[in-house]
Amino acid sequence: MARQNYLFTSESVSEGHPDKVCDRISDAVVDAYLTQMPDARVACETLATTNRIVIAGETRGPDTVTNDYIAHLARLAVKDIGYTQEGFDWQTCDIAVHLHGQSAHIAQGVDASGNKDEGAGDQGIMFGYACRETPELMPAPILFSHRILRLLADARKSGAEPALGPDAKSQVTVRYENGQPVGVTSVVLSTQHLDEKLTSQDIRAIVTPYIEKALPEGWLTAETVWHVNPTGAFVIGGPDGDCGLTGRKIIVDTYGGAAPHGGGAFSGKDPTKVDRSAAYAARYLAKNIVAADLADRCTIQLSYAIGVSDPLSIYVNLHETGRCDEAKLETAVRDLMKLSPRGIREHLQLNRPIYERTAAYGHFGREPDADGGFSWEKTDLVSDLKTLAG
Known part of the structure; x- marks a missing residue:
């Protein structure tokens, strides 16, 4: 019989996290190709660091999706996320695009030909x-970790919380009784902020209403342990603070560790x-x-x-x-x-x-x-x- 009483933890990261910036750009490239050619092939990887974005991979699609256009899409993605800081600005960061044609040896295995149907692109x-556990039929810890960050991102972008920056991480530990989630024993949140003078206590005061809104009523109690910006100041964020890569947050993308993951990333890949x-x-x-x-x-x-x-x-x-x-x-x-x-x-x-x-x-x-x-x-x-x- 499965264990009935336990704690389980999952984490999420915001759209401004360095790896998620890269996922966003890679998927913007996929969408650009599919918009112009629904059967295009794309395997796009992105790296982001201080004022630099590198986009590389293999494609097969229309020539109208140029390197300049891809660089433009990358800037638009970074702009929408909200990066205008000195070390990573959507207008001034250097963008290098190194996409080339898909391998003919991969194409011959994937493409349909004669009586052969289209094959899988890889093992x-x-x-x-x-x-x-939830109406969305998802594990509770990952669902609520996501929800916290989405509410904070919406508040930041609407102007309701101008002190917050794009980079953030959340982590929720859920208590299970008789196999069902019933409460939260700890909340961890680290969020970038734009004012160096803000303390961890100041940030907690800002984010608490959004965390309370994200979680079911009664799940936060006097015994819930909070860790908000536990290291102190978090002003330098995003790719300026930590290099990002496509595909490094596969457990965040799926079930928060509550179920297996096969190992492959999603972003930057066309649906073949x-x-x-x-x-x-x-x-x-x-x-x-x-x-x-x-x-x-x-x-x-x-x-x-x-x-x-x-x-x-x-x-x-x-x-x-x-x-x-x-x-x-x-x-x-x-x-x-x-x-x-x-x-x-x-x-x-x-x-x-x-x-x-x-x-x-x-x-x-x-x-x-x-x-x-x-x-x-x-x-x-x-x-x-x-x-x-x-």
């Missing part, structure tokens, strides 16, 4: 997860890359299984080989909370959704410019957008799953 394992698309598909299927009340928790693993269309394996684990047979579900999900790279893209309509918005505050637990963003968060398989698993 790998991908996981999806859902649980009943199963690191991204199959992880979305696995979340979609797991969420629909829980939403269908077939289980209280569900983990799904998919595995692929480069150049091979169909997944090598499909694994469903209901963590002893299931109300149907797991092997039957493995067959049902294969019947409901073609899990080849092409099948996933078509089912979830992933060949659209919907990725820049995913770069911060998690790829999962979000509301589906009218234009197709976060399509993997829909629960439109519930009825069919109930029928096939019944």
Whole structure:
């Protein structure tokens, strides 16, 4: 039997965190290519440091997406995040673009030809997860860590909290009783601020209302331990304070450590890359299984080989909370959704410019957008799953 009473901690980082700046830029490049050519191929990595951004990788798409245009998109992303500080300013930072054509040897394995369907862009394992801890069917610690930072970012950008800077990190420790989240034992928040004179106590006074708003009523108590800007001043932030790279926050992007991660990053990759698309598909299927009340928790693993269309394996684990047979579900999900790279893209309509918005505050637990963003968060398989698993 799974442990019922315990503490579990997850962290999140803001859109101004150095690694998230890089994720945002890389996904802006993906969107630029998909806007002009829905079947473009992109594998884009970004590095950011003091007043410098380097963009590199492989692409296959229209010549109209020029290096100058990509540099312009990078500046717009940094501007929207809010960096105008001396060591990292959207207008003056140096941007170098080193994108080149996709490897022909990779392309021959991925592309469809003759009777061969499009294959996976690489080998790998991908996981999806859902649980009943929150209405979003996400683990509570990561969901509320994200929520705190989104509220602070909204307040900063609206002008309500002009003292705050773009770079921030949160961490929430949740107490579980009888397997359910019931309270928060500690909150850790470090946020950049623009006035050197502000103390940790000053910052706590600013952020406390937003933390209280982010968490369920009654979860913060007199026993909750707070650590707000525990090292003191945090004025130098973002890539000026710490070098950033695309893909270094994969646990923040998914389930906060409450579920496995296959290892591959999402940002900067077009949806032919199963690191991204199959992880979305696995979340979609797991969420629909829980939403269908077939289980209280569900983990799904998919595995692929480069150049091979169909997944090598499909694994469903209901963590002893299931109300149907797991092997039957493995067959049902294969019947409901073609899990080849092409099948996933078509089912979830992933060949659209919907990725820049995913770069911060998690790829999962979000509301589906009218234009197709976060399509993997829909629960439109519930009825069919109930029928096939019944």
